[in-house]
Amino acid sequence: MQLKTCEILSAVALLTFVALPGCARHANSETVIVTGSSTIAPLAADVAREFERAHPGVRVDVQTGGSSRGLTDTRRGLAQIGMVSRALGPHEHDVVGFSVAIDGVCVITHRDNPINSLSKSQVQKIYTGAIEHWSEIGGAHQPITVVSKAAGRSTLAVFLQYVGCDSTDIDADVVIGDNEQGIKTVAGNPTAIGYVSVGAAESALARGVAIRIPSLDGVQPSTSTIRDGSHPIRRVLNLVTLTRPEGVTRQFIDYFRSEAAHELIARHYFVSVDPP
Amino acid sequence: MTPRSDRPVALFVLRSCALGTITILVLIVAFVVGESVDVLRNAGLSRLWTDPTWHPASKTNPTFGAVPMIVGTLFATAGAVVVALPLGLLCAVFVNYHATHTLRRLVNGVIELLAGIPSVVYGLWGLTTLVPIIAMIRGPGTSLLAGILVLALMILPTIVLLIDQALREQPAELALSAAALGLSKSRIIWSVLVPSAWRSIGTASLLATARALGETMAVLLVCGNAIKTPTSLFDSVRTLTANIALEMAYAMDTHRSALFASGLLLLGLVGLLIAGIELLERRVRT
Amino acid sequence: MTAPSRRFDPRGLGPAHPSSAVSVGAAAAVLAVFAWLCFDMVRQGVGVVDWQFLVHEPSDAGRAGGIAPILVSTLWILAVCLAATVPLGLLTSIYLAELTPRDDVVGRITRRSLDALAAVPSIVFGLFGNAFFAYGLGLGLSILSGGLTLACMILPLFIRTVELGLRAVPASQRDAAHALGLRPIAIAFRVVLPQATPAIVAGLVLGIGRALAETAALIFTSGYQTRFPTSVFDSGRSLSVHIFDLGANIPGGDARAYGSALVLVAILFLLNRIATSILRLFGLEAPR
Numbered sequence: 001m002q003l004k005t006c007e008i009l010s011a012v013a014l015l016t017f018v019a020l021p022g023c024a025r026h027a028n029s030e031t032v033i034v035t036g037s038s039t040i041a042p043l044a045a046d047v048a049r050e051f052e053r054a055h056p057g058v059r060v061d062v063q064t065g066g067s068s069r070g071l072t073d074t075r076r077g078l079a080q081i082g083m084v085s086r087a088l089g090p091h092e093h094d095v096v097g098f099s100v101a102i103d104g105v106c107v108i109t110h111r112d113n114p115i116n117s118l119s120k121s122q123v124q125k126i127y128t129g130a131i132e133h134w135s136e137i138g139g140a141h142q143p144i145t146v147v148s149k150a151a152g153r154s155t156l157a158v159f160l161q162y163v164g165c166d167s168t169d170i171d172a173d174v175v176i177g178d179n180e181q182g183i184k185t186v187a188g189n190p191t192a193i194g195y196v197s198v199g200a201a202e203s204a205l206a207r208g209v210a211i212r213i214p215s216l217d218g219v220q221p222s223t224s225t226i227r228d229g230s231h232p233i234r235r236v237l238n239l240v241t242l243t244r245p246e247g248v249t250r251q252f253i254d255y256f257r258s259e260a261a262h263e264l265i266a267r268h269y270f271v272s273v274d275p276p
Numbered sequence: 277m278t279p280r281s282d283r284p285v286a287l288f289v290l291r292s293c294a295l296g297t298i299t300i301l302v303l304i305v306a307f308v309v310g311e312s313v314d315v316l317r318n319a320g321l322s323r324l325w326t327d328p329t330w331h332p333a334s335k336t337n338p339t340f341g342a343v344p345m346i347v348g349t350l351f352a353t354a355g356a357v358v359v360a361l362p363l364g365l366l367c368a369v370f371v372n373y374h375a376t377h378t379l380r381r382l383v384n385g386v387i388e389l390l391a392g393i394p395s396v397v398y399g400l401w402g403l404t405t406l407v408p409i410i411a412m413i414r415g416p417g418t419s420l421l422a423g424i425l426v427l428a429l430m431i432l433p434t435i436v437l438l439i440d441q442a443l444r445e446q447p448a449e450l451a452l453s454a455a456a457l458g459l460s461k462s463r464i465i466w467s468v469l470v471p472s473a474w475r476s477i478g479t480a481s482l483l484a485t486a487r488a489l490g491e492t493m494a495v496l497l498v499c500g501n502a503i504k505t506p507t508s509l510f511d512s513v514r515t516l517t518a519n520i521a522l523e524m525a526y527a528m529d530t531h532r533s534a535l536f537a538s539g540l541l542l543l544g545l546v547g548l549l550i551a552g553i554e555l556l557e558r559r560v561r562t
Numbered sequence: 563m564t565a566p567s568r569r570f571d572p573r574g575l576g577p578a579h580p581s582s583a584v585s586v587g588a589a590a591a592v593l594a595v596f597a598w599l600c601f602d603m604v605r606q607g608v609g610v611v612d613w614q615f616l617v618h619e620p621s622d623a624g625r626a627g628g629i630a631p632i633l634v635s636t637l638w639i640l641a642v643c644l645a646a647t648v649p650l651g652l653l654t655s656i657y658l659a660e661l662t663p664r665d666d667v668v669g670r671i672t673r674r675s676l677d678a679l680a681a682v683p684s685i686v687f688g689l690f691g692n693a694f695f696a697y698g699l700g701l702g703l704s705i706l707s708g709g710l711t712l713a714c715m716i717l718p719l720f721i722r723t724v725e726l727g728l729r730a731v732p733a734s735q736r737d738a739a740h741a742l743g744l745r746p747i748a749i750a751f752r753v754v755l756p757q758a759t760p761a762i763v764a765g766l767v768l769g770i771g772r773a774l775a776e777t778a779a780l781i782f783t784s785g786y787q788t789r790f791p792t793s794v795f796d797s798g799r800s801l802s803v804h805i806f807d808l809g810a811n812i813p814g815g816d817a818r819a820y821g822s823a824l825v826l827v828a829i830l831f832l833l834n835r836i837a838t839s840i841l842r843l844f845g846l847e848a849p850r
Contacts, residue, residue: 286747287661287747289653290653290654290656290657290661290747291657291668293650293653293654293657294654294657294658294668294669294672295668295672296650296654297650297654297672297675297676297679297717297718297721298671298672298675300675300679300714300717301675301676301678301679302675303690303694304679304682304686304687304690304714307689307690307693307694308686308690311689362588363588363591363592366584366585366587366588366589367585367588367589367592369585370585370586370588370589371589373582373585374582374585374586374589375589383589383593385831386593386596388767388771388830388834389827389830389831390596391767391768391771391772391775391830392770392771392772392774392775392826392827392830393599393603393775393823393826393827394774394775394776394777394801394802394805394806394823394826395775395777396777396802396805396806396809396810397603397805397809397819397820397823398599400809400810400816400819401599401602401603405598405602429595429596429599432592433771434719434768436592437764437767437768438723438726438764441723441726441727441760441761441764442726442730444760445727445730445760445761447732461582462582465582476726476730479722479726482677483680483718483719483722485681486677486680486681486718487680487681489681489683490680490681490682490683490684491683491684492683492684492685492778493777493778493806497810516683517683517685520683520685520686521683521685521778524685524689539683539686542681542682542683542686543678543681543682546677546678546681546682547678549681550674550677550678553677554674
C-alpha cells in the first residue's frame with residue numbers, strides 16, 4: 001500500500017512536469033497575440049473583443065506587463081503585436097510602429113489645495129527642489145510632497161521633456177508606478193503634487209476623488225485641449241510588429257486605427273489619431 | 277535487528293524529487309545571472325554599492341547605486357518581523373491555550389482566510405486607509421512605517437498558522453509533567469511549551485522573513501519608493517523588490533540588466549540570511 | 563492505526579497569571595485590525611457582488627459585467643499548480659524528514675535551497691516563468707505556464723510546513739513500526755504521513771492562499787486574457803491579476819476590485835473545506 005501511494009504521487013508529478021510541457025501547443029494561425037504596455041492593454045482588450053465580433057473565427061489575445069515586455073515579446077516572436085506607450089527610441093528601428101491613440105499628461109494636486117493654476121517654471125522649480133513650500137507660490141504653509149514616476153516610465157519621459165529637466169535633476173519624495181497609484185497617493189495627501197495621464201485624472205475627478213487639476217500656463221488640461229493641440233504634454237500610444245504586418249495582424253491594426261475604434265478610445269479617455 | 281533495505285527505485289524517486297527542487301533554484305539563479313550579465317560585464321557588480329545614485333536609464337552617465345534600497349529592504353523586513361513575530365506568537369498562544377474551542381476555530385478560520393487575501397488588496401487598503409493616517413502625523417505618509425505595518429499584517433497569518441501547529445504538536449507528557457511539578461499555567465506555557473517549540477518558531481520566522489523580503493506589490497503601493505536612505509520611520513523608502521516591479525515594465529537594455537543585477541543582490545541578501553541561520557544553528561548544536 | 567497521543571489542554575488548569583492577558587490582548591488587537599480591513603473590503607465591494615457578477619463576462623475593461631471566465635481560469639491555474647506541488651512536495655518532505663539524517667549533505671542543501679527559493683520575489687518567478695515555461699519550453703502564455711510557475715513558488719512553503727509536521731510525529735511510533743520489521747519508506751508512508759495530516763492541510767491552506775493571492779508571477783506567465791479557457795494551453799487571467807488591474811490600473815475599478823477580492827476569499831474558504839474533505843475521503847483524518 002505504501003508503495004502504491006508513492007507511485008501514484010510520482011506518476012502525477014512526472015505527468016505535470018514532463019508530459020504536459022512535452023505536448024507543446026500548436027499555434028493557431030488565426031490567433032493574434034498582443035502584449036505590452038499596461039496603459040494600452042485595457043483599451044486593446046476592448047478593441048479586440050469588438051474585432052472578434054466582426055471577424056468570427058479569429059482570436060486576439062491581449063496580454064499586459066509593460067512596454068518593454070511588448071518589445072521583447074515581439075522581437076522573440078512570442079507575440080505578433082507589441083504595445084508601446086511611448087515614442088520609439090533610436091535602438092528600436094528593427095520594429096515597425098503604428099500610432100493608435102494620443103494620451104496627455106497633466107499635473108494634479110489635492111482637492112483642498114487652493115492653487116488653481118501653475119506655470120511651467122513653477123512646476124519645474126517644484127520638481128527640482130527650488131520651491132519646497134506651498135507658501136512660496138501662494139498656498140498653505142506646508143512643505144510640498146513631490147510625487148514622481150519611476151525611471152523608464154513614458155509618462156516621466158514626456159514630463160521631463162516638458163519641464164526641460166534630466167531624470168537626475170528630479171528630487172522626489174514619493175515615486176509611483178501606474179496612474180491609479182498616483183491618483184490615490186495625491187488624494188490621500190493634502191500637500192502632494194503629482195502628474196498623471198489626463199484621461200485618468202478626468203475620470204477620477206468625475207468619480208469624486210479628492211484631487212484637483214490646475215491649469216498649466218493658462219490651459220486647462222482635458223481631452224479636448226489635447227485634441228486641439230493646445231495642451232503641451234502629450235505622448236503617442238504605439239503598436240509595433242517585427243515585420244510589415246500581413247493577414248489578420250494587419251486587419252487588427254487597421255481596425256484599431258479606423259473610425260470603428262474611436263468610440264472605445266474615447267471611452268478609455270484617450271484621443272484618437274486621424275487616419276494617415 | 278537490521279532494517280530491511282528499501283527498494284532502490286522508491287528511494288531514487290524520492291531523492292530525485294529533492295534534487296528537482298534544488299534544480300528549480302539553480303534554474304532561477306542561472307536565469308537571473310544570465311539576464312544581468314550585461315551590467316556585470318560592462319560595469320561590474322561592485323558598482324551596485326560604490327555608485328552614489330541610481331540612474332540606470334541615463335544615456336550619458338548611468339549609475340547603479342543600490343545601497344539606499346538595500347538599507348530600505350533590510351529595515352522594512354526587519355521591522356515587519358519585529359512587529360509580527362511577538363504578535364503572532366502571542367496569538368498562537370492565545371489560540372492554543374486560552375481560547376475556547378469555538379473561539380479557536382473561529383480565529384483559525386479567519387487567519388486561514390487572511391493568508392489568501394492578495395497582497396495588492398493589502399496594498400490598496402494601506403494606501404487608502406493607513407497612509408492618510410500616517411500623513412496626518414507626519415508627511416508624506418507613504419513611508420517605511422506604512423511598509424512595516426502592511427508587511428507585518430501580511431506575514432502574520434503565516435506566523436500564526438505555523439506556530440499554532442508547532443504548539444499543537446507538543447507532546448502532552450511535557451505539559452503534564454510540568455503541571456505535576458506544580459508550575460502555574462503561564463509558567464508551563466512560557467517556560468516549557470514555547471521554548472520546546474523553538475525550532476519550529478525559528479522556521480516560522482525564517483519563512484515569514486523570506487516572505488517579507490520577497491513581497492512586492494503591497495510594498496510598492498505604500499512605501500513611497502523614493503531612493504533615499506531613511507533617517508526616520510516616516511521617510512519614504514524603496515525596497516529592491518519594489519524597484520524591480522516599478523521599473524521593469526519600461527526598462528530596456530542596460531536598465532533591464534541592472535534590475536536583474538539588483539535581483540541578484542536580493543538573492544545575495546537571502547543567501548546571507550540563510551548562512552547566518554546556519555551558523556546560529558551550528559553554535560546552538562555544539 | 564495507533565491513536566495520536568493525547569493533547570494537553572491547559573485550560574483545565576483554571577485562571578492563569580495576569581500575563582495571559584497580554585496574549586488575549588494581542589489576539590484581540592490583531593483580530594480588530596483584520597476586522598477593520600475586512601470591514602473596508604466588504605463596505606466597498608459588497609455592492610457589486612451578486613449572482614450576475616459571478617456568471618457574466620467582464621466588459622468595459624472590467625468596470626462593468628462580471629468575473630465568470632476569470633473564476634474558471636483561476637481554478638484551472640490552481641489545479642495545475644496543486645497537481646505539481648502536492649506530489650512533488652509530499653515526496654520531497656518525506657525524503658527530508660524521514661529518510662535523511664539531520665546533518666545529511668543532500669538534505670541540508672535541499673533545505674537551504676528551499677529557504678532561498680522562499681525569498682525570491684514573485685516578480686522574479688514571473689520573469690523566470692516567462693523565459694523558461696512560456697518561451698523556453700514553448701508553452702506560451704498559458705494556464706499551464708502560470709500553474710507551473712506558481713508551483714515553483716509555493717513549493718518551499720508547502721514542503722517546510724509538511725516537514726515540520728512529519729518531524730513532530732513522536733519517535734516512539736517509528737520505533738514501534740521499526741520493531742515490526744517495516745522498512746523506512748513503509749514507515750514514512752503508513753505510519754508517519756497519516757499522522758501529519760494536520761500539517762499537510764496547513765501546508766495546503768498556506769499554499770493555496772499564496773497561489774490565489776499571487777499577481778506578479780502570473781501577469782508574465784498565464785496572462786491577461788478574460789475569455790473562457792478551452793484548454794490548459796489557453797491564456798487566462800486569474801482573479802488576483804484582475805484585482806490588481808482594476809485596483810492599480812483601471813480608473814474607477816475599485817468597487818469591482820474589492821468585490822472580486824471578496825469572491826476570492828470565499829473561494830479560498832470553499833477550497834479549504836474541500837481539501838479537508840478530500841483528505842478524509844482518502845482515509846486520513848481531518849485536523850482538530
